[in-house]
Amino acid sequence: MRLPFWYGCAVSGLLQDRNYLVLGVANQRSIAWAAAKAIRAQGGCVALTYQAERLKGRLRKLSAELGDTPLIECDVSSDAAIARAMQELAERMPVLHGLVHSVAYAPAEDLQGSFVETTRAGFAAANDVSAYSLIAVGREARHLMTSGGAIVTMTYAGSQRVIPNYNVMGPAKASLESSVRYLAADLGPSDIRVNAVSAGPIHTVAARSIKDFAEMLTMMERHTPLRRNVTAEEVADAIVFLLSDLARAVTGEILHVDAGAHAVT
Numbered sequence: 001m002r003l004p005f006w007y008g009c010a011v012s013g014l015l016q017d018r019n020y021l022v023l024g025v026a027n028q029r030s031i032a033w034a035a036a037k038a039i040r041a042q043g044g045c046v047a048l049t050y051q052a053e054r055l056k057g058r059l060r061k062l063s064a065e066l067g068d069t070p071l072i073e074c075d076v077s078s079d080a081a082i083a084r085a086m087q088e089l090a091e092r093m094p095v096l097h098g099l100v101h102s103v104a105y106a107p108a109e110d111l112q113g114s115f116v117e118t119t120r121a122g123f124a125a126a127n128d129v130s131a132y133s134l135i136a137v138g139r140e141a142r143h144l145m146t147s148g149g150a151i152v153t154m155t156y157a158g159s160q161r162v163i164p165n166y167n168v169m170g171p172a173k174a175s176l177e178s179s180v181r182y183l184a185a186d187l188g189p190s191d192i193r194v195n196a197v198s199a200g201p202i203h204t205v206a207a208r209s210i211k212d213f214a215e216m217l218t219m220m221e222r223h224t225p226l227r228r229n230v231t232a233e234e235v236a237d238a239i240v241f242l243l244s245d246l247a248r249a250v251t252g253e254i255l256h257v258d259a260g261a262h263a264v265t
């Protein structure tokens with residue numbers, strides 16, 4: 001049997017000797033963790049942020065797998081915290097080639113029940129942490145991206161369509177996606193690309209706070225063109241693509257990694 005020309009060729013070294021900041025590793029299930037591992041596998045150096053001191057111990061254990069990895073505290077709801085984090089990062093990575101923004105938050109009570117009951121505080125918090133933070137982080141990080149770079153954030157189909165219980169996160173993700181386009185326009189002349197990956201549902205800490213999330217996974221298995229859910233590793237591969245030179249002409253894009261769900265629902 002003749003084997004295809006690519007048989008046995010593993011893609012590697014796409015991000016060789018480049019520096020990346022990954023925000024949003026909570027544990028080994030986090031999409032950000034899969035992204036960090038995928039970046040390392042492609043030869044990139046990774047720095048990780050954690051939201052608060054209480055999360056540092058777990059991250060230290062996890063990050064040992066990646067080798068020498070700077071761990072930097074960064075609560076993205078604070079401009080001062082973001083500025084401090086970037087200063088600390090600059091000492092370890094004076095030139096940054098990209099970042100992965102994989103951060104979101106909404107109060108649990110706003111991720112169930114009627115959308116019309118969304119609280120003012122819940123709406124503000126969801127938009128602040130899940131959408132505005134991309135702008136705030138991009139604004140600081142661009143100063144380290146002196147040889148161009150790529151920013152990738154994470155979104156979900158609830159930005160475009162009503163998904164039961166996604167509620168307040170829907171408008172927050174819509175705002176995030178719009179911010180991707182505006183940032184792409186602003187930062188493009190500095191050769192900084194800005195894109196988002198719209199992932200299908202994956203069982204993570206953030207996802208578990210959405211009521212009836214397990215039912216969503218089952219429903220997706222029945223309805224997506226590929227008749228399955230996606231994995232964090234599959235999402236991470238798309239993140240690597242967007243960070244890499246393979247995507248050098250791609251910016252302002254929302255790339256779906258959802259087993260085709262967006263095409264049929």
Ligand SMILES: NC(=O)c1ccc[n+]([C@@H]2O[C@H](COP(=O)([O-])OP(=O)(O)OC[C@H]3O[C@@H](n4cnc5c(N)ncnc54)[C@H](O)[C@@H]3O)[C@@H](O)[C@H]2O)c1
Pocket residue numbers: 023024025026027029030031032050051074075076077101102103104105129154155156198199200201202203204205206207
């Ligand atoms: N899991 C899914 O089904 C799914 C699908 C599509 C998109 N996403 C998006 O992927 C991203 C990552 O989520 P995940 O599913 O890996 O869950 P996760 O819980 O592992 O990650 C969310 C991260 O956000 C961080 N975070 C929250 N508030 C913060 C703050 N103020 N400052 C700094 N960090 C803060 C948490 O510490 C955590 O590390 C989110 O944007 C989420 O909306 C998830």
